[in-house]
Amino acid sequence: MSQLQILEKIKVGGESLAEEPAAGGSCFPDIGDLTDRLRFTVGDGNIRFDTQRVALVHLSTLTRLRCELLDGLCTSKARGILSRLGWESGTRDAAIAREVRSHCSLKDAFMTGPQLRNLQGAAAVRPVRIEADVTVGDFYGEFIWPESLEVESQLSVYGISDYPVCWIQTAYLSGYTSTFLGRPILYREVECRATGSKLCRAIGKPVEEWLWDDDLQEDLKALQLESFASNFGSGRRVPVLPAVQQRRLNHDLADLPTDVIGQSSSFTGAYHLVKKVAKTDATVLFLGETGVGKEVFARTLHKLSRRQNGPFVAINCAAIPENLVEAELFGVMRGSFTGADVSRPGRFERASGGTLFLDEVSSLTLLAQTKLLRAIQEREFERVGDTITRRSDVRIVAASNVELKDAVAAGTFRVDLQHRLDGFPIRLPPLRERRDDISLLVEHFMRRGLQRHGRTISGFTQRALDALYNYDFPGNIRELENLIERAVILCEDNARIDLVHLFSSGGPTLPASLKVNRTGTLEKEVTEECRCDEGLQATLCGFVDEQIPLEEIEARLLQIAVEKAGGNLAAAARSLGVTRAQLAYRLKRKEA
Structure with missing residues (x-):
């Protein structure tokens, strides 16, 4: 068998999903579904693969x-930093593989990783x-792979190396395969062109199947995998863990509560502040536009706090009639006013x-x-119609969609109350500033809608x-949540959600962008609507030219x-x- 052919025994439930290709055939599926997701939006200064x-x-x-x-740094530390970059890239690409080729064979889905490395220009894997x-x-x-970025960097500066140098590439394969299969797989480079070999070669298998020696421990240390290394010393197998795999596919957000979803820098900045203030009793003010998730963040703050076992009580101040504000906040005694039949x-x-x-x-x-x-200052109050002063051990978390200082300037908000609430403000970014989170949110809301x-x-x-x-x-x-739910309801079973399911009026106008064509060059992206318009225009011009x-x-x-x-006229x-x-x-007129 040629070394560029592939022997596949990829099985699910004992059944093989792939066969050995014919001699001379390509071991890769068509790459069009990947190149179609690469967009160059020059006007916005953005290059995106899918939504990343x-x-x-x-x-x-x-x-x-x-x-x-x-x-x-020492070689070991430098290798560790570069290896973890490769691992991170591999885990993210495994998530893309599962999404883009979810309906393909396991072999075609797995080959997404090597194809992406080729597309990224890292190496011809x-x-x-x-x-x-x-x-x-x-x-x-x-x-x-015949050569790589790391090999070229090594040879151009240091010359021939005494050890393999494709640290990012081998770590990528480890991270990709481990996430794809849901169990720890370690690749080791056994040949490297930087050491004088004709090409680079890496072999991957479960960690416990490698010989336990100093080199293996060094490989695990580079990837910071010491935490599970002890599981392999005794030769025990680590079972496939779907939960671990799913958390990797959700871009390493394992430390986030299930209520909040995000990975963008603006989101993680806000979440970092929530974690910092959660363990204290400081008053927190969430600021942000309508719909950014202020109550979700408030509930997350409560779950992370020392009061997590206490109650979380929410009240929408805008929904309380003015004459009932005091009763809703502080309670009432029976008979204090007409309709107060019971104390509450x-x-x-x-x-x-709480x-x-x-x-x-x-x-x-x-x-x-x-x-x-x-009530906030003294932590004490009286129920309406009562003379007994009551105390409450409560943490105050407030939210507003306008800046309180602007409301103070407009004369609609008390400055002293602003100072009480504005002790630890956290601004939550609008979704247009969290575009890296859209794919995660879309997947979350779609799963919820399907269920x-x-x-x-x-x-x-x-x-x-x-x-x-x-x-x-x-x-x-x-x-976004409403759009996804609407689309789930409108879309036919086993079909894909399209623009017509999301937007009732055709959807937003997409910016001009470039995409990679099959020859590897950039071309202006043409939407289906544009193709229809251009086709109609060409047809009409043909009619005129032929004087029909x-x-x-x-x-x-x-x-x-x-x-x-x-023949159906209707x-x-x-x-x-x-x-x-x-x-x-x-x-009838034509027939006459």
Whole structure:
């Protein structure tokens, strides 16, 4: 067998999903589904693969970085940093493989990783041998590449090396395969062109199948895998863990509560502040536009706090009539006013020992703000109609969609109450500033919608994903959730969600962008609508050039519509946008 052919024994449930290709055949599936996801939006300064932002970096820049690490640190530390970069890239690409080729064979889905490395320009990775049985966790993988970025960097600066140097590439394969299969797989470079070999070769298999020696421990240390290394010393097998795999596919967000979803820098900055303040009793004010998830963050703050076992009580201040604010916040005694048939506690009392969330606090009247201020300052209050002063051990978390200082300047908010609430402000970014999170949120809301409505949908069309990514979402996350739920309801089972399912009026206008064509060059992306317009324009120009009379064009159009409808005049009329009577009249006129 040629070394560029592949021996596949990839199995699920004991059944092989792939066969050895014919001699001379390609071991890779068509790469079009991957190149179609690469977009160059020059006007916005963005290059994106699917919904993730990427960048073109000069090899000389990477070479300089590698040299700084090697010269400034020891080889072991430099290798560790570069290896973890490769591992991270591999885990993210495994998530892409599962998404893009979810309906392909296991072999085609797995080959996404090597194809992406080729597309990324890292190395021309080719499989030599792959054997895997997912049911029992068996795996053996062997890949080669004639050269790599790391080899070129090494040879251009340091010359021939005494050890293999493709640290990023081998770590990528380890991270990719481990995430794809859901169990730890370690690749080791057994040949490297930087050491004088003709090509680079890496072999991957479960960690416990490697000989336990100092070299193996060094490999695990480079990837920071010491935490599970002890599981392999005794030769025990590590079972496939779907939960671990799923958390990797969700971009290493394992430390996030399930209520909040995100990976963008603006999101992680806000979440970092939440974690810092959660263990204290400081008053927190969430600021942000409508729909950014202020209550979700408030609940997350409560779950991370020392009060997590206490109650979380939320109240929408904008929904309380002015004459009932005091009763809702502090409670009432029976008979205190008409309709008060029973005594009941207010929100402050009910939240004692936990967290009180005051949503839309800026909508309170000045009188209500005065009563709230005393309760926050003194942590004591009286029920309406009562003379007994009660105390409440409660943490205050507030939220507003306007800046409180602006409300103070406008005379609609008390400055002293602002100072009480504005002790630790956290600004939550709008969704248009969290575009890297859209893919995660879309997947989350789609799964929820499919479960809630009992639907089966195969995913999204590329133009639907592009539209979601480029839409500004004035309603933020709440609007995205509603769009996805609407699409899940409208889309047919086993079909893909398209623009018509998401937007009732056609969707947003997409910015001009470039895409990679089959020859590897960039070309202007043409939408399906543009193709239809250009095709119609060319057809009409042909009619004019050939000087075809208008009556003949109309006659041909009517004839084609009737033929395509199988003689059904009503269906033909609908395709032409006229009534049946109008079509019948025109046909009769042509026959006369």
